[in-house]
């Protein structure tokens with residue numbers, strides 16, 4: 220009997236890659252639910268190919284659309300908790316993915332998580348939901364998949380993580396030029412093809428700050444033990460150092476299909492011919508550089524928010540979501556993204572750092588979005 224999968228955000232980059240993987244693994248998995256935000260045509264095409272029991276379109280008016288078809292944001296939780304679903308691939312971008320992740324974990328599902336914003340906002344609450352409902356999170360993010368693969372269950376022997384970052388398109392640009400970078404320039408990622416938001420996050424290195432927080436919650440490791448190194452070729456996805464000083468790394472040409480497949484089959488591996496086989500000679504020279512904090516101020520703010528804890532990561536995430544959207548809409552310059560985030564996170568710097576309730580997290584998210592919009596106008 221095949222395993223039922225829900226793909227949330229099936230019309231996006233992660234969602235489409237997931238369906239590519241599933242198309243090669245039809246004996247093992249079947250698609251039970253698909254959701255998209257507003258790309259109705261693509262969602263309909265996917266639905267006609269996969270014939271899922273449930274299809275949800277968030278932005279398609281409200282109410283029921285006939286058997287197995289729903290509109291409105293409640294379709295996400297419905298898809299994530301569908302009784303025939305065992306694995307929920309969460310490929311939604313941003314805070315909108317939180318409710319579905321919590322609901323799936325409470326319902327005892329595996330969440331193959333690409334939607335890192337969820338863990339950043341509410342890492343403790345997500346862990347609680349998993350404990351309460353018997354669900355589990357398996358990362359899709361390539362760096363965290365690398366760590367999971369290197370760890371191979373030996374969590375107690377973990378000493379340090381080193382996450383790699385490509386450095387994005389502006390790695391070698393001077394600060395003045397970066398501050399005036401256009402949307403087209405920011406969307407020209409050197410090694411990965413992804414959705415717009417994460418591509419901008421890679422240019423500011425906010426993505427790596429989000430990933431440091433993600434790693435902290437996924438692997439229960441303190442922030443001082445999560446390091447980041449710039450590795451422009453994106454061939455090594457992450458390093459794990461063990462207590463004896465030995466280091467393992469996970470290697471491959473950049474593709475999200477491998478981490479997605481691993482999140483579906485973990486802890487097993489299954490035969491798959493979909494990704495380009497590794498060739499060290501073709502990979503060529505691999506280089507590494509320290510992160511220069513003055514080049515990536517938003518990364519520094521993110522690490523500070525992580526250390527503060529409590530609702531600070533949620534504020535960091537919310538401010539970034541607003542700032543990135545304003546940048547994509549050409550309402551602010553690239554340089555203002557980091558500045559706006561800094562103002563919003565700084566405004567909450569006296570907070571306690573205690574574990575927050577869901578209400579507190581959502582209130583912090585709303586407040587940070589308001590402050591970010593205000594900061595953008597001033």
Ligand code: NAD
Pocket residue numbers: 227228229230231232233234254255256257258277295309310311312313315333334335336359360361411412413414415416417475
């Ligand atoms: P994308 O923009 O290509 O796709 C996002 C998907 O989410 C779309 O299907 C869209 O319909 C849906 N969506 C957007 N807003 C929504 C809302 N308010 N409610 C419900 N659905 C909504 O983005 P992506 O690149 O696929 O990234 C998705 C997530 O995966 C992000 O959290 C990103 O950080 C993470 N991620 C992506 C990659 C990658 O290679 N693309 C790699 C690692 C992690």
Ligand code: MG
Pocket residue numbers: 360361362430
């Ligand atoms: Mg990543």
